[in-house]
Amino acid sequence: MTFSRRQFVKTATVSAVLAEIAGIRSITHQSDHLTRRSQQQSSIVSADQYSLAPDINYLNHASIGTVPVVVQRAHEAYLKLCETNPWLYMWSEPWQEPREQVRQQVADLFQCDSNEVAITHNTTEVFNTIASGLPLGPGDEVLFSSLNHSGASICFAHRADEKGYSVRRFDFPVHDVPEMTPEDVVSVYADQIRPSTRVLAIPHIDNMIGLRHPLKMIAKAAHERGVEWVVVDGAQTASMIPLDLAESGVDVYATSAHKWIQSPKGLGLAYVRRDVQDVLSPLWVTWGQTRWKGTARIYEDYGTRALPAVLAMGDALTFQAMIPATERSAHHISMWKEMQEIVDSTSKLEWRSSRNWEAGGALYAVEVVGQPSSDVARHLFEENGSIVRSFQTQGLNTIRISPNIMNSVEDLSQLVSAVL
Numbered sequence: 155m156t157f158s159r160r161q162f163v164k165t166a167t168v169s170a171v172l173a174e175i176a177g178i179r180s181i182t183h184q185s186d187h188l189t190r191r192s193q194q195q196s197s198i199v200s201a202d203q204y205s206l207a208p209d210i211n212y213l214n215h216a217s218i219g220t221v222p223v224v225v226q227r228a229h230e231a232y233l234k235l236c237e238t239n240p241w242l243y244m245w246s247e248p249w250q251e252p253r254e255q256v257r258q259q260v261a262d263l264f265q266c267d268s269n270e271v272a273i274t275h276n277t278t279e280v281f282n283t284i285a286s287g288l289p290l291g292p293g294d295e296v297l298f299s300s301l302n303h304s305g306a307s308i309c310f311a312h313r314a315d316e317k318g319y320s321v322r323r324f325d326f327p328v329h330d331v332p333e334m335t336p337e338d339v340v341s342v343y344a345d346q347i348r349p350s351t352r353v354l355a356i357p358h359i360d361n362m363i364g365l366r367h368p369l370k371m372i373a374k375a376a377h378e379r380g381v382e383w384v385v386v387d388g389a390q391t392a393s394m395i396p397l398d399l400a401e402s403g404v405d406v407y408a409t410s411a412h413k414w415i416q417s418p419k420g421l422g423l424a425y426v427r428r429d430v431q432d433v434l435s436p437l438w439v440t441w442g443q444t445r446w447k448g449t450a451r452i453y454e455d456y457g458t459r460a461l462p463a464v465l466a467m468g469d470a471l472t473f474q475a476m477i478p479a480t481e482r483s484a485h486h487i488s489m490w491k492e493m494q495e496i497v498d499s500t501s502k503l504e505w506r507s508s509r510n511w512e513a514g515g516a517l518y519a520v521e522v523v524g525q526p527s528s529d530v531a532r533h534l535f536e537e538n539g540s541i542v543r544s545f546q547t548q549g550l551n552t553i554r555i556s557p558n559i560m561n562s563v564e565d566l567s568q569l570v571s572a573v574l
């Protein structure tokens with residue numbers, strides 16, 4: 155009797171919580187959040203769906219994303235709910251199912267099995283797991299190019315001595331990128347692979363010039379040459395371009411949800427192919443290893459974590475999923491073309507990214523001829539409210555422009571007006 159009454163209370167609590175969560179989520183589901191700008195403007199979502207200051211022309215989504223107001227509200231609602239009974243939400247059943255629903259949303263985005271998805275903190279964490287967790291030792295080489303972000307490269311150098319493997323970083327021919335075909339990109343990597351290369355680490359889209367790597371072709375070429383693990387830094391792709399990870403042939407894929415997915419900050423995602431899970435040791439372990447064995451959940455065995463943010467990532471994914479892939483692509487392509495037209499119309503600017511959309515993305519590098527790009531970026535912020543990032547490395551002197559779904563061609567014109 156006592157047991158069944160307790161059981162009743164527990165069941166009632168769980169269903170009440172699920173109903174509450176469904177209520178929060180239904181707000182995000184309403185497609186009127188995607189109010190378009192006026193006909194003349196070319197963004198997908200109105201800027202007033204975000205919290206950006208009115209004098210800021212935010213063109214730096216590759217550094218850090220903006221969170222839609224509706225997702226911020228959902229996050230606040232989960233935080234509030236959690237504080238009504240922290241033990242219940244952190245350590246009992248009510249949020250287990252909603253958390254698994256978020257994992258399924260990620261699996262839908264990644265096009266993979268949900269048991270191959272881990273909800274991490276960021277891309278850097280996943281690469282640290284790879285650098286310390288793969289069975290590598292003396293005689294094994296980890297290979298990557300100068301396009302790799304520090305978050306997907308420094309970890310290897312840091313672990314190499316301790317584990318006895320070697321690391322080789324080669325210079326990517328960044329100045330050839332504008333005219334490179336996907337086949338050229340594959341050749342650059344294939345030519346660098348040696349018999350000792352066991353890991354090839356590549357960006358899907360790098361953060362500097364935005365070169366999109368043809369994953370399937372690179373994974374095939376690398377595996378054929380004896381590379382065991384092709385690991386991919388997808389920090390710049392999830393929710394920007396379509397993904398098909400199960401099909402891609404890559405072994406591990408990491409992304410940061412706080413960029414293009416527009417989730418609360420401090421969340422990342424990993425795809426770890428089923429058979430790789432048997433050899434890749436987790437970085438953090440506590441009570442979940444036995445329970446989650448055979449799934450990528452073993453890579454999120456953190457103990458206490460910020461679950462309200464994890465649930466709000468589900469709302470961010472819902473928000474993004476309301477935009478049809480074709481509309482998103484059309485938007486990014488038209489902005490990319492517009493920027494090239496602006497650049498090509500003046501001798502003061504040079505285009506440094508790919509001119510082939512299949513090898514590009516929604517982040518592009520432009521040189522303001524004769525001016526240090528760090529000065530250009532500072533001037534843009536101080537005088538124009540435009541936010542971009544500068545790069546003065548590997549012979550580049552560029553600003554990186556990374557517009558997203560709420561940006562329009564008017565934002566590009568505003569930026570350019572300040573540098574011409």
Ligand SMILES: Cc1ncc(COP(=O)(O)O)c(C=O)c1O
Binds near residue numbers: 217303387
């Ligand atoms: C290509 C790329 N990889 C990795 C990272 C690191 O991301 P996080 O700090 O979220 O791990 C970034 C951040 O800008 C990036 O652009």
